[in-house]
Amino acid sequence: MPQDPTDDDKTQHYIEMWKQTISVQQHFNDISWRIRGLALTAMTFTLGTAAVTSRERTEVTLFSLSLKFPTLILFFGLILWLAFYFVDKSWYHRLLIGSVKHGETLETELRRMLPKAGLTHQISASSPSPLPEYFHNSWPYKQAIHSTGKLRIFYWMGVLILVAFATGIQLSS
Numbered sequence: 001m002p003q004d005p006t007d008d009d010k011t012q013h014y015i016e017m018w019k020q021t022i023s024v025q026q027h028f029n030d031i032s033w034r035i036r037g038l039a040l041t042a043m044t045f046t047l048g049t050a051a052v053t054s055r056e057r058t059e060v061t062l063f064s065l066s067l068k069f070p071t072l073i074l075f076f077g078l079i080l081w082l083a084f085y086f087v088d089k090s091w092y093h094r095l096l097i098g099s100v101k102h103g104e105t106l107e108t109e110l111r112r113m114l115p116k117a118g119l120t121h122q123i124s125a126s127s128p129s130p131l132p133e134y135f136h137n138s139w140p141y142k143q144a145i146h147s148t149g150k151l152r153i154f155y156w157m158g159v160l161i162l163v164a165f166a167t168g169i170q171l172s173s
Contacts, residue, residue, distance in 0.1 A: 011113045014106060021103040022119070028096035032088055036154065039084035043158055046077025047165060054169055067170065074166035081162060085155040093151055100124060 005013070050070035058069040067075075103120035110117035128144035145153070 007113065011110070014110045014113070018103065018106045018110060018117070021099060021106055025096060025099045025103060025120070028092050028099055032092045032096060035084055035088045035092065039081060039088075039155075039158065042080050042084065043077060043162065046074060046080070046162070050074050050077070050165060050169060054172075071166045071170040074162050074169065078159065078162045078166070081155070081158050088155070089148075089151055093148065097147070 050073045053073060054068070054070040056069065060067050060069055060072050062072070100120055100123075104124065107117050107120050128146045129150070130144050
C-alpha cells in the first residue's frame, strides 16, 4: 500500500515542477525575442531593398493601380511584418502568459511551505511600465503598459515605419 508523501516530498515535487515551469517560461520568452529579431531583420531588408530599388523608376500596375516598385516591396514587407506579429502574439506570447500563470499557481502552493517563493509573481508585478501623466486621458492603457500592450506597440511602430516609407516613396516624384 503506497504511503502518503511527506511535506518534504511535496515541497521537493513542487520545486521540481516550478523549475520546469521557469524553464518553459524562458523557452517561450526566448522564442518570442527570436521572432522579434527576425522581424526586425526582415524589416531592415525590406527598407534596404526599397531604398535600392527606388533609384529605378519602375512602376507596377496592380488592379489598375499604378505603384512604384519600392512601394510594392514595402507592402509585401508589411504583410511579412504582420505575419511575424500574428505568430508572436497568437502563439508564443499566449503560451508564455499561460506558463507564467501556471508558475504563479505553483508559487502560491510553494509559499505555504516556503514563504519567500515568488519569482514569477514578482516578475509579473514588475513588468508593467508606468505611463507619463499626459497619456492618461488619450491612451487606451490607463495606468501602465503590460506585456501585451508592449508587444502591440512594438509591432505597430513597425507598421507605421513601413507605411510611412511606402507613402513617401509612392508620393515622391
